[in-house]
Amino acid sequence: MGLMYTKILVPLDLNEGSFADKAVVAARDLAQQFNAELFLLTVVPGFEMPLVATYFPEQAHQAMMTDAREAVEAEAETVLKGSGVTYHCLVKEGKPVEAIQTEARRLGVDLVVMASHKRRRLERVALGAVTNKVVAQSDVPVLVIKP
Template sequence: MYNKILLPVDLNHKQSWDKALPTALNLCQTYQASLHIVTVVPDFGMPLVGGFFPREYADQAKKTISDGLKAFVAEHVPKGVKVQRIVADGKAYEAILRVARKLDVDLIVMASHKRKRLEDYLLGTNALRVVQQSKRSVMIIR
């Protein structure tokens, strides 16, 4: 049923993967699917803000995050699961959707947690936008 499963994680927030990772692993093992773990380096939003950082800052940030993602996979993903690590950049939901499209995944498994704004209470902003805009199936884990 599933061949490629995308799991967005934020390495700095355990709630982004604590429940979603076991679910994604279970699905991968059940369907012999590959797991594609993506973490997103946020952009600065405006070129003016980015101008205050050294040119190599973005490359250093991506390398640090890539190293962290490699360690995360080594610690949390069993050897029998085929896994790909992806570091994307931009707004989280846009990067998740872009990676899902590029990899042609069958399913996006992601966590949701409560936010402060009323409209985000049920899903959270990134999960809500992924669900609204994705052409792929999305499984939200609470």
């Protein structure tokens, strides 16, 4: 029967800017082909971590969550508007690799699509640290989009 995807998770590093768009575009194209749902996820630092909680008041926490949600929604609007793809924007707290794995399992996704990293002089061969760990630990296939 071949490959069939119904739920695709797209973890986004909002600091990567337009490079993150490439992963969303690739996921959109797959979602259109397979009539799959997309889940765009960004992870912000966990405020339960003592060091973070010490330096940021609750208002800063709420502002960070709101900013992250708005950024993911803007990314979705830019790339997915008019595509006919059903999508959901998610913002979670914590360590990126753990949050990505947790959400992948919770949602029952059958594919993760993510960017490797922006090319830097010293990192031309290696995947980004988060991408590398997700690939190594994932229960489902991971499609890595290069810069």
